[in-house]
Amino acid sequence: MTPYRTLESRFTRIGTLGEAAAMLQWDAATLMPAGSAPARAEQMATLKVISHEILNQDDTGDLLAAADAQNDLDRWQRANLREMRRDWLHATAVPPDLITALTKACSACEMVWRKARPQNDWQAVQPYLQKVLDLVREVGAAKAARLGKTPYESLLDEFEPGGSTVEIDRLFDDLAGMLPGLIEGAIAHQRAPLPLQGPFPVATQRAVGAELMKRLGFDFEHGRLDVSLHPFCGGTPDDVRITTRYDEDDFTGALMGVLHETGHAMYERGLPAAWRRQPVGDARGMSVHESQSLLVEMQACRSREFLEFAAPLLREAFHGKGPAWEADNLYRLYTRVERSFIRVDADEVTYPAHVILRYRLEKAMVAGELKLDDLPAAWNAGMRELIGIAPPTDREGCLQDIHWYDGAWGYFPTYTLGAMTAAQLFAAAIRANAAILPGIAKGEFAPLFAWLRAHVHGKGSLLTTRELLTEATGSPLDARIYEEHLRRRYLSA
Amino acid sequence: MTPYRTLESRFTRIGTLGEAAAMLQWDAATLMPAGSAPARAEQMATLKVISHEILNQDDTGDLLAAADAQNDLDRWQRANLREMRRDWLHATAVPPDLITALTKACSACEMVWRKARPQNDWQAVQPYLQKVLDLVREVGAAKAARLGKTPYESLLDEFEPGGSTVEIDRLFDDLAGMLPGLIEGAIAHQRAPLPLQGPFPVATQRAVGAELMKRLGFDFEHGRLDVSLHPFCGGTPDDVRITTRYDEDDFTGALMGVLHETGHAMYERGLPAAWRRQPVGDARGMSVHESQSLLVEMQACRSREFLEFAAPLLREAFHGKGPAWEADNLYRLYTRVERSFIRVDADEVTYPAHVILRYRLEKAMVAGELKLDDLPAAWNAGMRELIGIAPPTDREGCLQDIHWYDGAWGYFPTYTLGAMTAAQLFAAAIRANAAILPGIAKGEFAPLFAWLRAHVHGKGSLLTTRELLTEATGSPLDARIYEEHLRRRYLSA
Numbered sequence: 012m013t014p015y016r017t018l019e020s021r022f023t024r025i026g027t028l029g030e031a032a033a034m035l036q037w038d039a040a041t042l043m044p045a046g047s048a049p050a051r052a053e054q055m056a057t058l059k060v061i062s063h064e065i066l067n068q069d070d071t072g073d074l075l076a077a078a079d080a081q082n083d084l085d086r087w088q089r090a091n092l093r094e095m096r097r098d099w100l101h102a103t104a105v106p107p108d109l110i111t112a113l114t115k116a117c118s119a120c121e122m123v124w125r126k127a128r129p130q131n132d133w134q135a136v137q138p139y140l141q142k143v144l145d146l147v148r149e150v151g152a153a154k155a156a157r158l159g160k161t162p163y164e165s166l167l168d169e170f171e172p173g174g175s176t177v178e179i180d181r182l183f184d185d186l187a188g189m190l191p192g193l194i195e196g197a198i199a200h201q202r203a204p205l206p207l208q209g210p211f212p213v214a215t216q217r218a219v220g221a222e223l224m225k226r227l228g229f230d231f232e233h234g235r236l237d238v239s240l241h242p243f244c245g246g247t248p249d250d251v252r253i254t255t256r257y258d259e260d261d262f263t264g265a266l267m268g269v270l271h272e273t274g275h276a277m278y279e280r281g282l283p284a285a286w287r288r289q290p291v292g293d294a295r296g297m298s299v300h301e302s303q304s305l306l307v308e309m310q311a312c313r314s315r316e317f318l319e320f321a322a323p324l325l326r327e328a329f330h331g332k333g334p335a336w337e338a339d340n341l342y343r344l345y346t347r348v349e350r351s352f353i354r355v356d357a358d359e360v361t362y363p364a365h366v367i368l369r370y371r372l373e374k375a376m377v378a379g380e381l382k383l384d385d386l387p388a389a390w391n392a393g394m395r396e397l398i399g400i401a402p403p404t405d406r407e408g409c410l411q412d413i414h415w416y417d418g419a420w421g422y423f424p425t426y427t428l429g430a431m432t433a434a435q436l437f438a439a440a441i442r443a444n445a446a447i448l449p450g451i452a453k454g455e456f457a458p459l460f461a462w463l464r465a466h467v468h469g470k471g472s473l474l475t476t477r478e479l480l481t482e483a484t485g486s487p488l489d490a491r492i493y494e495e496h497l498r499r500r501y502l503s504a
Numbered sequence: 505m506t507p508y509r510t511l512e513s514r515f516t517r518i519g520t521l522g523e524a525a526a527m528l529q530w531d532a533a534t535l536m537p538a539g540s541a542p543a544r545a546e547q548m549a550t551l552k553v554i555s556h557e558i559l560n561q562d563d564t565g566d567l568l569a570a571a572d573a574q575n576d577l578d579r580w581q582r583a584n585l586r587e588m589r590r591d592w593l594h595a596t597a598v599p600p601d602l603i604t605a606l607t608k609a610c611s612a613c614e615m616v617w618r619k620a621r622p623q624n625d626w627q628a629v630q631p632y633l634q635k636v637l638d639l640v641r642e643v644g645a646a647k648a649a650r651l652g653k654t655p656y657e658s659l660l661d662e663f664e665p666g667g668s669t670v671e672i673d674r675l676f677d678d679l680a681g682m683l684p685g686l687i688e689g690a691i692a693h694q695r696a697p698l699p700l701q702g703p704f705p706v707a708t709q710r711a712v713g714a715e716l717m718k719r720l721g722f723d724f725e726h727g728r729l730d731v732s733l734h735p736f737c738g739g740t741p742d743d744v745r746i747t748t749r750y751d752e753d754d755f756t757g758a759l760m761g762v763l764h765e766t767g768h769a770m771y772e773r774g775l776p777a778a779w780r781r782q783p784v785g786d787a788r789g790m791s792v793h794e795s796q797s798l799l800v801e802m803q804a805c806r807s808r809e810f811l812e813f814a815a816p817l818l819r820e821a822f823h824g825k826g827p828a829w830e831a832d833n834l835y836r837l838y839t840r841v842e843r844s845f846i847r848v849d850a851d852e853v854t855y856p857a858h859v860i861l862r863y864r865l866e867k868a869m870v871a872g873e874l875k876l877d878d879l880p881a882a883w884n885a886g887m888r889e890l891i892g893i894a895p896p897t898d899r900e901g902c903l904q905d906i907h908w909y910d911g912a913w914g915y916f917p918t919y920t921l922g923a924m925t926a927a928q929l930f931a932a933a934i935r936a937n938a939a940i941l942p943g944i945a946k947g948e949f950a951p952l953f954a955w956l957r958a959h960v961h962g963k964g965s966l967l968t969t970r971e972l973l974t975e976a977t978g979s980p981l982d983a984r985i986y987e988e989h990l991r992r993r994y995l996s997a
Contacts, residue, residue: 027547031524034528038527044724044726044728046725047740047743053523054524232537232539250540250543
């Protein structure tokens with residue numbers, strides 16, 4: 012076997028173990044009885060350790076170098092090799108003791124946070140978060156030495172391969188400059204929606220969600236829709252499992268949640284089957300992944316076109332009557348803008364402001380420029396600057412998100428990078444194929460997904476994120492396209 | 505680390521991978537969309553290969569020998585070592601090429617069998633079964649050389665550790681001698697039951713099943729009840745998952761099926777937690793496992809005592825009225841005896857005859873004493889001898905069971921060994937604690953399971969099957985106790 016083939020066969024095994032772990036993870040989040048959690052944690056840890064051992068064998072570095080020197084590799088194999096090296100660098104950059112210490116610190120911190128948040132007790136969790144932050148900074152430094160990036164970029168790279176803070180700063184500063192005005196304008200411009208009267212039975216909500224999933228092209232022969240506390244898209248490309256949660260008093264959240272997760276699912280399902288279980292066959296990164304969910308949710312399904320199609324379907328399913336069930340009112344409901352404290356409840360316009368705040372704060376904390384003592388005040392100042400309101404308590408402020416307490420530093424920017432990418436891809440798609448928008452207005456998504464398969468899904472990790480977007484849309488990420496989308500939807504319609 | 509500890513840590517990993525595989529297996533049988541089957545097969549195969557690699561390292565034999573020589577091992581550790589060696593012998597006795605050839609032959613044969621059975625086409629599947637049988641005989645010979653047993657016993661040993669054909673022949677011949685008379689007597693003696701009028705909604709059946717599971721002591725914090733085509737007990741001791749299938753026209757099958765699987769589940773859940781993921785912590789073997797399901801189903805829950813308790817509960821749940829819903833009629837339904845061709849539909853009295861037939865035939869085929877050409881005729885002759893009827897077609901004869909076509913040779917006798925073991929354990933239990941039978945009559949199973957935990961479940965694989973039974977009941981397996989049970993229930997009540 013050539014060095015490349017040897018690596019490929021090892022990564023096949025790693026990828027297959029990853030699939031097994033993904034199914035166990037899905038089960039843990041949906042069906043698993045509570046008492047089984049410790050045993051499940053052991054199972055997950057064992058799969059992870061074995062994968063790490065395979066990746067981190069003594070000869071991996073030599074094999075990567077020898078494979079690099081092979082002159083018989085095609086374009087996909089070269090890209091696969093690049094991604095293998097990236098996985099290996101991340102896996103081996105940090106001493107095992109440090110990983111263990113961070114895992115323990117995160118676990119302890121998250122446990123304290125789960126109590127501290129409802130009790131609004133920042134003081135209680137601060138020392139635990141300090142421990143996490145100290146270790147995260149150590150991890151960042153260790154990865155920086157290996158990857159040749161800054162510590163923050165090294166953390167970011169795990170979620171957003173090749174992510175650059177110079178570029179993100181530029182994009183986010185641009186956006187931050189126009190957001191306060193846009194928020195104000197949108198609030199002034201919008202018309203109040205009429206409320207929809209429930210209750211809305213869960214079985215009906217599920218049936219409507221599944222029906223729309225099918226129209227989007229979700230293949231129930233290769234996936235499922237279930238319920239979990241926190242909705243997610245899990246499983247594997249051959250068995251994509253999305254979840255939602257239902258509220259009998261309001262179907263709009265679960266419905267749009269299902270469409271959002273279906274966007275993720277279509278990406279997973281569309282990844283190149285020929286490269287299954289190889290790094291190059293994986294999704295490109297978190298911003299591209301989020302772009303696929305937001306493209307479906309924000310670009311396609313919160314559009315007037317889609318809601319014109321969906322309105323009669325919803326009326327019929329829920330036996331709705333009157334003007335509240337007209338497409339125009341659904342559009343008002345689904346594009347409502349409001350200044351609020353909680354990111355996960357935020358609308359399309361205020362959401363990026365929440366993300367920019369967190370990005371700026373976490374970058375400063377990793378750089379050692381912002382101390383935890385000053386975090387609550389910095390949070391509130393940032394909220395005032397970006398959204399125009401400050402939370403009355405830390406519970407609605409710096410205690411609200413699990414990410415930092417759980418060790419996910421460098422993740423936040425991918426949400427808004429994803430939203431911007433979604434707008435740019437959607438603009439390119441409807442420019443490339445005039446049938447896409449009229450299709451959406453009839454509930455026909457085949458033209459849209461044909462374009463996405465060709466330009467995004469089927470590419471896996473062949474290209475860098477920047478190359479992918481440039482090839483698909485003609486330019487790298489451009490904040491103006493996203494701004495145009497927001498202006499068009501919220502200021503002019 | 506001592507040699508023993510090194511082995512223990514390797515077996516922990518193997519055991520944990522086995523848990524992961526068990527969960528994936530459960531998922532595949534209950535929820536998995538059909539299109540995901542090939543990917544799931546890859547995941548399962550990878551877990552199996554990795555386990556095999558861990559077990560089959562070059563130094564395993566030396567480590568086992570060195571651990572044997574350690575003088576610091578306690579009783580459980582010694583037994584663990586014995587079971588480790590057994591696993592290793594089985595795993596390494598057969599050349600990998602032969603395993604692969606058998607797996608492929610079974611897969612091909614099973615596929616042909618799935619069509620041949622409904623079409624009653626023995627000729628079509630015979631060459632495929634011949635290939636399987638040839639390879640099974642090769643495996644038997646390879647294992648025989650390693651284990652120092654006969655080929656058939658070597659196959660049997662995988663399901664029934666230490667199983668002896670001399671002993672099984674004696675037990676089964678004994679039973680076979682009295683079965684025709686018992687079947688005839690039971691049929692003459694029984695009173696026809698009144699039919700129960702449905703439909704019986706699935707949700708109600710499920711609720712009643714779950715209610716009875718709880719009364720038996722099933723812990724839903726560590727397990728689930730779901731639906732699958734073929735009911736089974738799967739998962740792990742910390743997450744025991746049983747399944748059933750519902751028929752809206754007849755609840756009696758699903759209900760007793762749930763109780764049967766709960767017997768398996770209580771065994772798994774009661775295995776010694778201190779030895780989790782070690783061979784000595786596993787269930788003792790298939791006959792003991794089957795004894796636990798049959799003890800619950802046949803000994804406890806088809807008794808007059810239990811049905812007196814269950815009758816009002818069932819009447820209330822299904823809104824039943826009249827004499828058909830009296831305990832006496834339920835007892836008649838649940839102890840109905842009938843000569844029939846299909847094993848899986850057979851009652852408690854004719855079932856052993858089906859099993860004895862298969863055992864005799866498979867033993868003769870493995871020994872080369874019975875050719876496949878002669879199988880259909882031998883089957884029909886055996887049916888006539890043991891049950892008094894012969895099937896009109898092979899579909900109701902030698903084509904009915906998946907076992908041989910799928911490569912499970914040496915499995916059949918464990919069903920009836922389990923039934924005999926169940927009778928013997930139950931007799932000892934009610935002798936040891938006078939509160940057990942009155943408990944069952946009130947739906948209180950704690951006394952019964954306290955005895956089973958102490959004498960069976962909590963022992964894991966500490967003892968051999970023979971030792972286990974002798975310690976628990978005072979004697980090794982004794983066909984007369986089982987016969988007495990059958991006579992008492994079917995000839996005298």
